[in-house]
Amino acid sequence: MSNPIVGLIMGVIFGASLVLTGLTNPDKIIGALRLKDFYAIRTVAVFLLVGMLGTWILDLFGTAHFDIKPAVILPVLIGGALLGTGLGLTGFGPATGLASAASGRIDAVITVIGMIFGAHVYILIYPSIVMPLERIFNFGSVTLPQITGASAAFWVVPIFAAGSLVLLITRSREPRDDEQRIKAGDFGMNEEFPDRLSPKPIPIEKGLYLKSDCLKAACVFRRWKNLLFIVMLLCLLLNQASFWLVSTGQVEITENPNIAAPAKGSHNPLLFGYNVTFEHLTTVLSITNIILVFTSMLYGFIMYFSLGVSFKGRLGGLAHICGALYMALIIFVLLVPWQKFFGAIALGATFTPDELVSWCTTDISDTFGLVLFYLRFTGYWALILLLLLLAQLRSFRWARVILR
Numbered sequence: 001m002s003n004p005i006v007g008l009i010m011g012v013i014f015g016a017s018l019v020l021t022g023l024t025n026p027d028k029i030i031g032a033l034r035l036k037d038f039y040a041i042r043t044v045a046v047f048l049l050v051g052m053l054g055t056w057i058l059d060l061f062g063t064a065h066f067d068i069k070p071a072v073i074l075p076v077l078i079g080g081a082l083l084g085t086g087l088g089l090t091g092f093g094p095a096t097g098l099a100s101a102a103s104g105r106i107d108a109v110i111t112v113i114g115m116i117f118g119a120h121v122y123i124l125i126y127p128s129i130v131m132p133l134e135r136i137f138n139f140g141s142v143t144l145p146q147i148t149g150a151s152a153a154f155w156v157v158p159i160f161a162a163g164s165l166v167l168l169i170t171r172s173r174e175p176r177d178d179e180q181r182i183k184a185g186d187f188g189m190n191e192e193f194p195d196r197l198s199p200k201p202i203p204i205e206k207g208l209y210l211k212s213d214c215l216k217a218a219c220v221f222r223r224w225k226n227l228l229f230i231v232m233l234l235c236l237l238l239n240q241a242s243f244w245l246v247s248t249g250q251v252e253i254t255e256n257p258n259i260a261a262p263a264k265g266s267h268n269p270l271l272f273g274y275n276v277t278f279e280h281l282t283t284v285l286s287i288t289n290i291i292l293v294f295t296s297m298l299y300g301f302i303m304y305f306s307l308g309v310s311f312k313g314r315l316g317g318l319a320h321i322c323g324a325l326y327m328a329l330i331i332f333v334l335l336v337p338w339q340k341f342f343g344a345i346a347l348g349a350t351f352t353p354d355e356l357v358s359w360c361t362t363d364i365s366d367t368f369g370l371v372l373f374y375l376r377f378t379g380y381w382a383l384i385l386l387l388l389l390l391a392q393l394r395s396f397r398w399a400r401v402i403l404r
Contacts (some may be wrong), residue, residue: 015099026107034086042167049163056156062346073137075130078290082118085298090114100321103285147210153175163402214313221306228299229392235288236385239350242281243377246360247279253278253357282353289350291336296335300328303395310402317401327391334384349380 018024021043031037058064087093092100092111100108122130145152245251303325310321338346339355359377364370 014095015102016327018099018362024092024096024103024108027393029087029091029093029096033084036200038170042170045163045167049160049167049362051161056152059152068141071139072269073139074287075133077131078294085301086111086114097390098180098257128269128284129290132283133290136283136287149290167188211315213314214309214315217309218313219316220305221302221309222395225299225302225306225369225392225395228295229388232292232295232299232388234383234404236381236388239289240378240381241291242285243351243356243381245276245283246356247377251278251281253361277354285353285356286349292350293332293335293337296328296332299330299391300325303328303391306395306398310398315402317398320398320401323380324391324394324398327387327394331384331387331391334380334387347376347380348386351377 020336022028023043024038028037028040032040055064059066083093090097090107090111092108094115096110097111097115101112142153144155148154246253303321307318307321307325310316310318335348337348337350337352339348356377359373364373
C-alpha cells in the first residue's frame with residue numbers, strides 16, 4: 001500500500017474522530033478559548049497523551065520513525081498567535097475546518113479557502129521573512145530527553161500519569177450557574193435588553209448581570225489595547241531610529257554588494273556597549289515590520305470587540321470607540337507594505353532594508369527629491385504615530401466613560 005493512500009486513510013479516520021468527538025462544532029472551540037467550556041481542551045489532551053504513549057511504545061519495538069522539526073522559537077510563537085487569532089475569529093482549526101467542510105458547512109468551506117490563501121502567502125514570504133526569523137532562537141532538532149540526558153521513559157511515563165490524573169479529577173466538574181448563563185444560547189439575539197421604553201423589560205438582575213459581564217470584557221480589552229499600543233510605539237521608534245542611523249551615516253551600509261566597503265578606520269557607533277552593524281538593523285527592521293503589521297491588525301480587532309461589548313451592554317462611549325476603530329483600521333491599511341505587491345505605485349509606511357538602502361545610496365541633490373525622501377521615511381512615520389496617539393486617546397476617553 002503506497003504512502004499517499006495510507007495518509008488518506010489515516011486522514012479520514014482522524015477527521016471522522018473529530019466529528020464524532022464534537023470538535024468540529026465552532027462553539028466548542030470558542031468556549032475553550034474563553035475558558036468557559038473545557039471539553040475541547042480535555043479531548044485534545046487525550047489525543048496528545050495517547051499519541052505520546054503510543055509513539056513511545058512503537059519506538060521501544062523499533063517501528064517508529066521520528067522526523068523531529070527544529071525548535072525555532074520565534075516563528076512558532078508568531079504562527080501560534082496567528083493560529084489562535086484564526087481560531088477565535090472562525091471557530092475552526094486546520095483539521096476541524098477540513099472535517100467540517102467535508103460535512104458541508106459553508107462557513108468551514110470559507111475558512112478552508114482562507115487557510116489556502118494564508119498558506120500561499122506563507123510560501124511567498126518564506127525566503128525573505130520566515131527564513132531570517134528561523135535563525136533567531138533556533139535550538140535545532142532536539143528533544144527533552146536529549147536536553148536533559150535522561151531516557152524517554154523518564155519523561156513519557158510521569159507526563160502520561162499526571163495528565164491522566166488531572167483528566168480523571170476534572171472529569172465530573174460541571175459548570176457553575178454563572179458559567180451556564182453566559183453561554184451563547186442564553187444571551188442570543190432574541191434576548192431583550194433592559195430599556196426604560198421597552199414594554200416588556202427583562203428582569204433587573206439579568207440586565208445587571210449582562211452589563212456587569214460586558215464591563216468585565218471591556219476591562220480585558222482595555223488592558224490588551226494598552227499593551228498593543230506600547231508594542232506598536234516601541235516598534236515605530238525602532239524603525240525610525242534605524243532610518244536615522246543609516247541616513248546620517250552612523251551605520252555603514254556594507255551588506256549591499258554594489259556598495260564599496262567602508263574606509264579603513266571607520267567604525268560603527270557603540271550603542272549600549274554593542275557595535276551596531278547594518279546586518280543588525282536589517283534583522284531589527286524585518287522583525288519590527290512583521291510585529292507592526294500583526295499588532296496593528298490585533299489593535300483594530302480589539303477596538304471592534306470593544307465597540308461590540310459597549311453596544312451589547314449599553315455602556316456608552318460609542319462615539320469615542322468608533323473613532324478609535326476607524327483610526328486603527330487606517331493605521332493597519334497604511335502599515336501594510338503595499339510596495340511588495342504594487343511597486344512604487346502604492347507605498348506602505350513599513351519600509352524594507354532593501355528600500356532603505358536604495359533611497360540612502362541615491363544621490364539626491366534637488367530640493368523636491370530631498371523633501372520626498374524625508375516624507376517617505378519620516379513624514380509617513382509621523383502620520384502613523386499621530387493616528388496611533390489619536391486612536392489611543394479616543395479609546396482612553398471611551399474607557400473613562402464606561403468605567404465612570
